[in-house]
Amino acid sequence: MNIWESFKVALSSIWNHKIRSILTMLGIIIGVAAVIVIVAIGQGAKKQMTDELFSTDKNVVELYFEPIQTEDEMDMFWQEPELTSEDLEFLGSVQGVKSVLATNQGWGSLMINDKQGEMDTITGVDGEYFTARNIQTVEGRPLNDRDNDGLNRVVMIDTVARDKYFKASDDAVGEIIDLNGNPYKIVGVYESPIPEQFRWSENGEMVMPRSVVSMMFGNREIEQLAIIADDPERISEIGMGAAAALTEHKKMEDGQYSIHDFSEYEKEVETVITMMTLFIGSIAAISLLVGGIGVMNIMLVSVTERTREIGLRKALGATRGKILLQFLIESITLTSLGGLIGIGLAAVGALLVTMLSPITAIISPVVVLIGVGFSAFIGIVFGILPANKASKLSPIDALRYE
Structure with a gap:
């Protein structure tokens, strides 16, 4: 058989x-x-x-400058290197980097239709910000690179700010707001990416062209630098590779770019x-x-x-x-x-x-x-x-x- x-x-x-x-x-x-x-x-x-924890708009890896100082230099003043559009373009070409986020920050007092308020967080962004962070525009249009390059006085507000300042209005797009004594036009409203339980302010947030924030507050055009990895399971590896590549690209001898290590969380x-x-x-x-x-x-x-x-x-x-x-x-x-x-x-x-x-x-x-x-x-x-x-x-x- x-x-x-x-x-x-x-x-x-x-x-x-x-x-x-x-x-x-x-x-x-x-x-x-x-x-x-x-x-x-x-x-x-x-x-x-x-x-x-690590994917989509949440797999952001922040890069920060870390000076290399001897014991004699610990109290000496050090200055973070200036970042340019060329640096951002180079960083975007590094293997594993899906997007590059370059932002700066500001804050100010608002005057909207004779109603005064405070804007605790004003973030300066470029055209890539909304796509990279997967932020949804619910009214109007998102900011773009032309707004940043042209120093356009335009802003976007999130849904929290829209509900607070324009609740009675059918459309906030096109409204003119006074921010620190300067007029700005609202071109869009975006869905707030912050869950309600984690919001520390009831005033909402606002974004405007990064170049305008720099001009308005006198700060650097790129204050915060981050990347989004294309593989959420290799965040630390890709982040460290990007930091090392940027350090080499800038030919720095007195410091280096580093990241917060995510390997322990992974x-x-x-x-x-x-x-x-x-x-x-x-x-x-x-x-x-x-x-x-x-x-x-x-x-x-x-x-x-x-x-x-x-x-x-x-x-x-x-x-x-x-x-x-x-x-x-x-x-x-x-x-x-x-x-x-x-x-x-x-x-x-x-x-x-x-x-x-x-x-x-x-x-x-x-x-x-x-x-x-x-x-x-x-x-x-x-x-x-x-x-x-x-x-x-x-x-x-x-x-x-x-």
Whole structure:
């Protein structure tokens, strides 16, 4: 009997004892499904946490100048190097850098329709700011590079400022505001990117061309420099590479550009998710062990039921290896079928988790292959003892068995 015939005999035996086979496979089905779903939830939670902490508009890596001073120079005045548009263009070409954010800051008193107020945060930006930070414009238009290059006296306000100062107005776009005694035209309103619970001011925020902020407050045109990495899982690596590249580009000898190290945060997220997945997954794996024991038990029963069949086959010339292979194939077939059914159940479970919870369960093809392979492995491990018992039966004793 070749392998294909042994496989057909195994399927026939499973089919002839459907209820028993299903009950035997139940532990394997539940175990494989549970392991795949738990790993999928773990992968989904990891991705969600990574996205929340490090991705999209939140994966900003700030670059800052760090002077190199000797002990004799610690009290001496040092000046941060001036950054230019050429430096920003170079930084944008560094591998892994998705966008470059160059901003400056200001603040001032407002006069809007004879109503006085304060603007605690005025951020100077360029045209790339809104795309890089994924900030949505809800009215009017965003600022662009022409506004920055032309020193245009235009501003954008966020939805918080719009609700406070223009709640009674149908459209804030086109309104003229007085900021520190100078008129500015509102060209757009943007959705505030700051969650309500983290807002420290009720006045909202405002952005205007970076060059205008510099002219208005007499500060540098580029005070804060940051990049957005194209891979949220390599924030630290890309940030350090960008800082080193900018330091070399500026040919600095008295200092260097550095970043705040995110590697510890990344490791913490990885550790928490891994520990959760391993802990819960190990519990689910127990059902696989129980299922394997069930397979071994039913295969021992099968050997007992088919003792005369084994004796007849041996009397007709079947070798011990052939008998061993037949029962191993039957055990592997039984557990593999359970594994495949478990994968289907896991797909349904992952879909339900995605629909009913904020986590998107991600089923990895590698985990699916491991599930099937592990199921077959269980069939081999727990099928060896019954198969070995069957192969050792004496033909004469087996034929006499009642």
